[in-house]
Amino acid sequence: MKTDELREKYLAFFESKGCVRKPSDVLVPTWDPSVLFTPAGMNQFKDHFLGKVKLDFTRATTCQKCLRTGDIDNVGRTAFHHTFFEMLGNFSFGDYFKEDAIRWAWEFLTDKKWLGIPGERLSVTVYKDDDEAFQFWNEKIGLPTSRIARMEEDENFWPASAPSEGPDGVCGPCSEIYYHLDDGSDVEIWNLVFTQFNRVGDPPDNLKPLPSKNIDTGMGLERTASVLQGVPTNFHIDNLFPIVQAASEVCGVKYEYESDNGRRLRRITDHARACAFAIHENVYPGPKDAKYVVKRLIRRAVLDGYQMDLREPFLYKLVDAVADSAKVPYPELSETTKRVADVIEAEEKAFFGTIDGGMKRIGQLFEQMRDESAVMVPGEEAAELNTTYGVPPELLQTLSAEQNFTFDWAGYRDAMHEHSIKSGAGQKELFQTGPLETLKEALRETPFLGYETTEANATVK
Ligand code: ATP
Ligand code: MG
Ligand code: MG
Ligand code: MG
Numbered sequence: 001m002k003t004d005e006l007r008e009k010y011l012a013f014f015e016s017k018g019c020v021r022k023p024s025d026v027l028v029p030t031w032d033p034s035v036l037f038t039p040a041g042m043n044q045f046k047d048h049f050l051g052k053v054k055l056d057f058t059r060a061t062t063c064q065k066c067l068r069t070g071d072i073d074n075v076g077r078t079a080f081h082h083t084f085f086e087m088l089g090n091f092s093f094g095d096y097f098k099e100d101a102i103r104w105a106w107e108f109l110t111d112k113k114w115l116g117i118p119g120e121r122l123s124v125t126v127y128k129d130d131d132e133a134f135q136f137w138n139e140k141i142g143l144p145t146s147r148i149a150r151m152e153e154d155e156n157f158w159p160a161s162a163p164s165e166g167p168d169g170v171c172g173p174c175s176e177i178y179y180h181l182d183d184g185s186d187v188e189i190w191n192l193v194f195t196q197f198n199r200v201g202d203p204p205d206n207l208k209p210l211p212s213k214n215i216d217t218g219m220g221l222e223r224t225a226s227v228l229q230g231v232p233t234n235f236h237i238d239n240l241f242p243i244v245q246a247a248s249e250v251c252g253v254k255y256e257y258e259s260d261n262g263r264r265l266r267r268i269t270d271h272a273r274a275c276a277f278a279i280h281e282n283v284y285p286g287p288k289d290a291k292y293v294v295k296r297l298i299r300r301a302v303l304d305g306y307q308m309d310l311r312e313p314f315l316y317k318l319v320d321a322v323a324d325s326a327k328v329p330y331p332e333l334s335e336t337t338k339r340v341a342d343v344i345e346a347e348e349k350a351f352f353g354t355i356d357g358g359m360k361r362i363g364q365l366f367e368q369m370r371d372e373s374a375v376m377v378p379g380e381e382a383a384e385l386n387t388t389y390g391v392p393p394e395l396l397q398t399l400s401a402e403q404n405f406t407f408d409w410a411g412y413r414d415a416m417h418e419h420s421i422k423s424g425a426g427q428k429e430l431f432q433t434g435p436l437e438t439l440k441e442a443l444r445e446t447p448f449l450g451y452e453t454t455e456a457n458a459t460v461k
């Protein structure tokens with residue numbers, strides 16, 4: 001089944017259950033100060049869940065453009081994570097609840113009229129104390145208990161993290177649906193959240209029951225397409241592989257799945273897509289917040305290109321392929337390709353102008369560290385590389401991790417602070433671009449894997 005067809009089927013199925021089809025919200029919700037990018041389908045309905053707005057409808061379904069910066073380090077390494085992706089959702093505001101959400105998810109996945117996935121391929125998790133969900137899956141759906149796992153708060157309470165520690169806002173126990181792959185592993189495709197609390201302040205007693213019980217579900221469009229198409233990663237589905245191929249051509253490198261260059265081409269594909277969508281919404285690369293994320297994504301892709309011996313801007317050449325892959329759901333992207341490509345090219349040029357010096361310096365630094373048996377990249381060096389060569393510290397951290405070096409974030413922050421004092425107020429912005437902002441922002445979105453994640457310990461799944 002083609003990805004465009006899957007998207008349409010999902011929305012049509014939930015329309016048949018009385019859900020109103022609503023358009024995707026923007027990718028960069030300037031109306032919501034709590035996030036830099038839309039992290040999930042439910043974001044546009046926060047006030048609906050809180051009972052703050054008058055409801056014209058109590059059931060909705062969407063396909064939402066999402067971006068999760070917390071997943072940056074997963075991209076290219078795992079088979080199923082992007083920064084930018086589309087999330088299919090169905091939502092109930094005080095209307096249907098747990099049983100219908102579960103029953104309909106199962107019907108959509110397994111009924112031959114819809115996706116027709118064999119039920120034996122699916123297993124689920126529930127929140128450890130959610131006997132209701134457990135019993136419903138077992139008794140009404142007929143899933144054997146061996147395929148229903150009870151999980152702790154940090155796994156099955158959304159947003160992620162234990163209920164006592166998570167961010168303020170709407171939340172609740174959830175039930176995740178997994179697809180069993182031929183290689184024996186399982187991939188999460190759909191999360192059903194039974195949103196019934198508003199988390200306010202510190203525990204205990206910080207979970208306030210909402211005025212009514214709600215449903216918020218999120219199904220990964222690319223992931224579900226990849227299992228239906230039987231391809232090894234999300235990047236191999238019908239609407240993404242053409243971008244991978246375009247990247248391979250533009251970079252002059254043959255695409256091979258299990259290789260460093262394969263991972264680089266997948267990362268370049270992802271970042272080209274994320275940047276095209278963000279810049280289309282007028283978020284240009286810059287020193288802070290969402291703009292800084294765009295800058296970082298472009299520079300990360302440029303570094304990948306550099307490591308494949310490219311010395312000229314190339315990423316901007318993929319904008320047409322991105323627009324083409326998105327022409328059914330987001331035809332408006334085709335109207336801005338020239339502007340978007342120009343913005344990306346300018347940022348690429350800027351980084352290509354300094355990257356040679358930066359990479360040489362990094363090479364010397366790593367050599368020196370090995371000679372001295374040092375294990376941690378000093379913060380002052382990172383600050384110097386940022387201010388002189390425009391190497392974002394996150395990028396240096398990634399390169400360091402590949403060499404099994406750790407990274408001195410505290411030292412980096414101190415050094416940048418020092419630098420901003422020495423250079424006067426004009427340099428203040430530079431400090432604000434540091435990892436603290438990035439970390440804060442990453443934590444606002446789920447989940448953040450931590451800076452320790454390295455190529456070596458991340459599984460290709
Ligand atoms: P994972 O555990 O695989 O990181 P998640 O639990 O963080 O996924 P949810 O927050 O439950 O994901 O989001 C709902 C659905 O969105 C997931 O079941 C998955 O299908 C999809 N999804 C989540 N993150 C990504 C991503 N980075 N790229 C592509 N699809 C994603
Ligand atoms: Mg998960
Ligand atoms: Mg999940
Ligand atoms: Mg995740």
